[in-house]
Amino acid sequence: xxxxxxxxxxxxxxxxxxxxxxxxxxxxxxxxxxxxxxxxxxxxxxxxxxxxxxxxxxxxxxxxxxxxxxxxxxxxxxxxxxxxxxxxxxxxxxxxxxxxxxxxxxxxxxxxxxxxxxxxxxxxxxxxxxxxxxxxxxxxxxxxxxxxxxxxxxxxxxxxxxxxxxxxxxxxxxxxxxxxxxxxxxxxxxxxxxxxxxxxxxxxxxxxxxxxxxxxxxxxxxxxxxxxxxxxxxxxxxxxxxxxxxxxxxxxxxxxxxxxxxxxxxxxxxxxxxxxxxxxxxxxxxxxxxxxxxxxxxxxxxxxxxxxxxxxxxxxxxxxxxxxxxxxxxxxxxxxxxxxxxxxxxxxxxxxxxxxxxxxxxxxxxxxxxxxxxxxxxxxxxxxxxxxxxxxxxxxxxxxxx
Amino acid sequence: xxxxxxxxxxxxxxxxxxxxxxxxxxxxxxxxxxxxxxxxxxxxxxxxxxxxxxxxxxxxxxxxxxxxxxxxxxxxxxxxxxxxxxxxxxxxxxxxxxxxxxxxxxxxxxxxxxxxxxxxxxxxxxxxxxxxxxxxxxxxxxxxxxxxxxxxxxxxxxxxxxxxxxxxxxxxxxxxxxxxxxxxxxxxxxxxxxxxxxxxxxxxxxxxxxxxxxxxxxxxxxxxxxxxxxxxxxxxxxxxxxxxxxxxxxxxxxxxxxxxxxxxxxxxxxxxxxxxxxxxxxxxxxxxxxxxxxxxxxxxxxxxxxxxxxxxxxxxxxxxxxxxxxxxxxxxxxxxxxxxxxxxxxxxxxxxxxxxxxxxxxxxxxxxxxxxxxxxxxxxxxxxxxxxxxxxxxxxxxxxxxxxxxxxxxxxxxxxxxxxxxxxxxxxxxxxxxxxxxxxxxxxxxxxxxxxxxxxxxxxxxxxxxxxxxxxxxxxxxxxxxxxxxxxxxxxxxx
Ligand SMILES: Cc1cc2nc3c(=O)[nH]c(=O)nc-3n(C[C@H](O)[C@H](O)[C@H](O)COP(=O)(O)OP(=O)(O)OC[C@H]3O[C@@H](n4cnc5c(N)ncnc54)[C@H](O)[C@@H]3O)c2cc1C
Numbered sequence: 051x052x053x054x055x056x057x058x059x060x061x062x063x064x065x066x067x068x069x070x071x072x073x074x075x076x077x078x079x080x081x082x083x084x085x086x087x088x089x090x091x092x093x094x095x096x097x098x099x100x101x102x103x104x105x106x107x108x109x110x111x112x113x114x115x116x117x118x119x120x121x122x123x124x125x126x127x128x129x130x131x132x133x134x135x136x137x138x139x140x141x142x143x144x145x146x147x148x149x150x151x152x153x154x155x156x157x158x159x160x161x162x163x164x165x166x167x168x169x170x171x172x173x174x175x176x177x178x179x180x181x182x183x184x185x186x187x188x189x190x191x192x193x194x195x196x197x198x199x200x201x202x203x204x205x206x207x208x209x210x211x212x213x214x215x216x217x218x219x220x221x222x223x224x225x226x227x228x229x230x231x232x233x234x235x236x237x238x239x240x241x242x243x244x245x246x247x248x249x250x251x252x253x254x255x256x257x258x259x260x261x262x263x264x265x266x267x268x269x270x271x272x273x274x275x276x277x278x279x280x281x282x283x284x285x286x287x288x289x290x291x292x293x294x295x296x297x298x299x300x301x302x303x304x305x306x307x308x309x310x311x312x313x314x315x316x317x318x319x320x321x322x323x324x325x326x327x328x329x330x331x332x333x334x335x336x337x338x339x340x341x342x343x344x345x346x347x348x349x350x351x352x353x354x355x356x357x358x359x360x361x362x363x364x365x366x367x368x369x370x371x372x373x374x375x376x377x378x379x380x381x382x383x384x385x386x387x388x389x390x391x392x393x394x395x396x397x398x399x400x401x402x403x404x405x406x407x408x409x410x411x412x413x414x415x416x417x418x419x420x421x422x423x424x425x426x427x428x429x430x431x432x433x434x435x436x437x438x439x440x441x442x443x444x445x446x447x448x449x450x451x452x
Numbered sequence: 453x454x455x456x457x458x459x460x461x462x463x464x465x466x467x468x469x470x471x472x473x474x475x476x477x478x479x480x481x482x483x484x485x486x487x488x489x490x491x492x493x494x495x496x497x498x499x500x501x502x503x504x505x506x507x508x509x510x511x512x513x514x515x516x517x518x519x520x521x522x523x524x525x526x527x528x529x530x531x532x533x534x535x536x537x538x539x540x541x542x543x544x545x546x547x548x549x550x551x552x553x554x555x556x557x558x559x560x561x562x563x564x565x566x567x568x569x570x571x572x573x574x575x576x577x578x579x580x581x582x583x584x585x586x587x588x589x590x591x592x593x594x595x596x597x598x599x600x601x602x603x604x605x606x607x608x609x610x611x612x613x614x615x616x617x618x619x620x621x622x623x624x625x626x627x628x629x630x631x632x633x634x635x636x637x638x639x640x641x642x643x644x645x646x647x648x649x650x651x652x653x654x655x656x657x658x659x660x661x662x663x664x665x666x667x668x669x670x671x672x673x674x675x676x677x678x679x680x681x682x683x684x685x686x687x688x689x690x691x692x693x694x695x696x697x698x699x700x701x702x703x704x705x706x707x708x709x710x711x712x713x714x715x716x717x718x719x720x721x722x723x724x725x726x727x728x729x730x731x732x733x734x735x736x737x738x739x740x741x742x743x744x745x746x747x748x749x750x751x752x753x754x755x756x757x758x759x760x761x762x763x764x765x766x767x768x769x770x771x772x773x774x775x776x777x778x779x780x781x782x783x784x785x786x787x788x789x790x791x792x793x794x795x796x797x798x799x800x801x802x803x804x805x806x807x808x809x810x811x812x813x814x815x816x817x818x819x820x821x822x823x824x825x826x827x828x829x830x831x832x833x834x835x836x837x838x839x840x841x842x843x844x845x846x847x848x849x850x851x852x853x854x855x856x857x858x859x860x861x862x863x864x865x866x867x868x869x870x871x872x873x874x875x876x877x878x879x880x881x882x883x884x885x886x887x888x889x890x891x892x893x894x895x896x897x898x899x900x901x902x903x904x905x906x907x908x909x910x911x912x913x914x915x916x917x918x919x920x921x922x923x924x925x926x927x928x929x930x931x932x933x934x935x936x937x938x939x940x941x942x943x944x945x946x947x
Contacts, residue, residue: 053946054946055944055945055946056945056946057944057945058945062944062945065944066944069944071932110807110809111704112700112701112703112704112808112809113700113807113808113809114703115807135706165648165653167648171647171648172647175621175625176647176648178653178656179621179624179625188900190932192896192899192900193894193896194894194896194897194900195893195894195897196897196901198805198872198873198874198892199807199872200805200806200807200837200838200839200872200873200874200877201618201805201837201838202613202617202622202805202834202837202838202839202877202878203805203874203876203877204610204611204660204876204877204878204879204880204881205874205875205876205881205885205889205892206881206889206892206893206897206898206901206919207657207660207661207901207904207905208611208624208656208657208659208660209657209900209901209904210656211624211653211655211656211657211659212652212653212654212656212657212904214653214656215648215651215652215653216652216653220652231708232703232705232706232707232708233706235706255566258568259565259568259590259677260677261589261677261678261679261680261746262746263679263745263746263749296745296749296752297706297707297749297752297753297756298752299752300746300748300749300751300752303748304746304748304749307746307748348646348647348648348650349646350564350567350644350645350646351566351567351568352564352566352567373647376646376647377647399644399645399646400629400643400644400645400646401644401645401646402646402649402650404650419650419651420650420651422650422651423640423641425634425638425639425640426640426641426642426651426654429634429640429654429907429908430651430652430654432906432907432908433652433654433904433907435907435930436900436903436904436906436907436930437900437903437904439930439932440932448651
């Protein structure tokens with residue numbers, strides 16, 4: 051049986067990692083364990099369960115700042131923020147549906163370590179943009195911190211950003227400080243029904259470049275819209291969704307003005323509650339099939355149509371377009387994960403494809419994260435070594451053998 | 453300020469090095485005459501000056517790569533420089549170093565409206581990017597006061613901010629891609645026209661890297677549609693405390709303005725005398741609050757801000773009625789540094805960040821220090837995000853005053869740290885705040901940062917003497933301490 055360490059404070063984490071480094075004991079870092087199936091599968095000597103490092107230690111709404119233990123459950127954080135009418139503006143997604151599980155348990159440390167952001171990414175920034183500071187234990191067992199509790203800070207390298215998205219391979223975060231923001235009071239979504247992907251994506255592009263200040267821009271083909279619990283959406287042949295958020299009454303006026311620009315199409319406006327439901331479905335990829343391999347592509351938004359056409363030429367896929375086309379979820383129907391065509395489709399464009407869901411076997415053989423060109427891969431390996439010279443923290447979770 | 457000991461070997465071989473560099477650069481791109489080098493001896497932190505050994509002015513990435521590789525083989529240090537407006541001495545040359553001027557990288561390579569980004573060379577000015585996309589109604593959001601002069605490469609290296617970063621973020625939040633060259637000459641690209649790079653967030657690390665990690669040769673920035681409307685409000689208060697409380701109440705009311713700036717009495721009067729912006733000179737604190745967005749949204753927000761200001765006892769409330777008037781409101785604030793330069797022979801600009809709620813306390817303590825040091829001070833403050841710029845007034849011609857100003861400045865920064873803030877919000881550590889780093893960081897913190905530097909530049913040749921108070925050899929930092937004892941993990945909780 052794999053040994054499980056369960057430290058109750060940062061000092062104990064430091065001791066465990068330091069001894070793990072001395073003895074070459076590899077560790078699998080766990081917060082809530084909700085994303086065990088995300089990333090490359092690992093075989094480690096022990097599990098480092100940091101779930102006891104939980105709890106909000108500081109929350110000052112008027113300062114827009116919250117500090118908490120890295121394993122604080124998302125549900126606890128969101129409840130505290132809601133009480134002060136605030137939220138995390140990067141719209142952290144819940145990956146339970148994506149990873150084929152139930153039970154919640156996601157913690158802030160995991161969300162930051164995976165740098166997961168939702169539809170508001172296009173205007174509100176990514177998870178990494180909202181991290182003000184972190185405290186962590188390096189793979190050497192040394193405690194280090196970066197950043198602080200203030201927004202503007204260039205005191206030293208921004209190691210907080212480096213920790214975001216590093217999947218626990220560089221350090222064990224013990225404490226996280228985030229920027230909080232006021233929660234929009236009202237939201238409306240203008241939906242254009244039944245247009246083809248090209249027309250829908252053009253409308254999203256036009257809105258993104260306009261003064262409408264849309265905070266969510268997604269295109270749902272029929273297979274996706276059909277899975278929605280919002281009746282207007284599920285009844286449509288496709289949905290082009292444009293979300294507006296803001297202070298009180300002005301949002302309804304803005305929605306009417308935006309809808310008026312698409313007067314020739316079949317346009318409707320989703321009211322507050324429907325709007326919230328739809329964007330939660332988009333955020334959590336709930337409109338994608340619950341099983342089979344699932345890819346998440348980040349790419350230049352204007353190349354979305356071309357990239358999906360390339361993939362569709364050889365593979366049978368379902369797609370959902372978020373971020374005005376800059377994010378595409380691609381579900382593969384049969385057992386063929388289609389990795390060649392998916393990654394080749396990005397040739398000539400910038401961008402990357404992540405294999406978010408697949409069997410353990412597939413995740414072991416196909417690089418889960420987009421392979422990097424030689425010099426950059428070498429630099430990343432040197433950075434890993436700078437933080438974790440013995441390779442004890444989540445070895446191989448991002449890159450094979452690293 | 454102690455800089456790394458110049459390597460006499462390198463200085464002796466400087467003629468040879470100049471020849472080697474000239475061989476890979478266009479004619480006239482290596483400057484080694486004294487009169488040519490003189491122009492580069494200081495950046496915006498003019499209290500420090502040092503002539504570089506020579507200046508190299510490459511024009512292409514390939515040339516940068518060759519220059520760095522050649523410098524590396526000579527063991528010569530390299531200091532990158534954009535426009536030289538750094539206020540922390542980030543571009544201060546070294547006696548045995550090559551100053552790498554990036555001014556010739558001055559082209560915008562692509563304007564991509566469909567993907568809402570611009571690809572620019574690092575020597576393009578900050579304002580140059582906004583100007584290039586203005587006719588289509590777009591702009592680049594971070595707007596440092598130095599934006600006419602400073603380069604986008606320098607902005608990335610310092611993670612520059614501006615008055616609009618409360619709502620739109622700093623440089624780090626507005627860049628999508630980079631091309632960079634490591635000291636060994638290797639060229640690599642990070643990110644691109646998409647969001648969120650894969651792998652480690654090296655874009656995040658390069659932002660604010662102060663020229664110590666790699667030379668940036670291309671940048672992809674995101675551009676935004678200009679807000680439909682914007683309205684600025686001047687809110688005057690009798691005390692700084694009242695103005696600070698008003699800032700907190702606006703944010704607690706769920707409003708994030710496009711910009712929220714505060715000036716104290718001395719700053720208001722200096723700015724008004726200089727820019728004639730119509731500021732109420734009899735107030736002790738002036739807030740400029742700008743709300744932007746769609747017309748409907750702005751109307752709602754402006755009403756709420758003015759109601760909050762009334763509640764907090766504002767003695768002046770004026771809202772701009774035209775874009776021209778809005779620009780006038782800002783003109784005083786944007787010219788605050790030169791305005792203060794007019795009332796004092798010299799000034800020293802500080803850059804601490806504090807939790808907003810501590811503003812009144814911090815300004816109170818700065819006033820006490822001002823008495824003690826016998827030096828005046830004017831305060832401008834990015835109130836929305838807690839970034840304080842005290843301008844210490846001194847006269848360099850009076851013996852000892854510069855020293856006193858520097859000590860006063862260091863005390864202010866220590867005060868910022870002691871209330872939960874940091875040494876620098878947007879100007880960088882450079883040489884200026886280098887020796888204060890251990891007020892914020894432990895030895896382990898700094899060692900980990902230096903290990904990151906080692907992954908990029910193992911010989912420590914890129915911009916040494918900046919940021920880190922003590923330089924360690926990479927080999928020494930890489931050593932792993934093996935903890936003794938046979939028992940594995942004694943006394944540690946397990947399940
Ligand atoms: C009057 C005045 C007002 C200012 N207002 C603001 C403000 O509002 N907000 C703000 O943030 N700053 C402000 N600054 C500070 C300064 O303008 C910024 O730090 C700016 O980003 C520096 O850009 P630069 O091109 O002048 O860089 P430089 O001063 O030439 O260099 C700065 C640093 O960047 C490095 N560097 C430059 N180019 C590169 C490159 N291509 N690759 C790698 N490293 C590079 C240098 O080595 C150095 O460490 C102000 C300065 C002045 C003089």
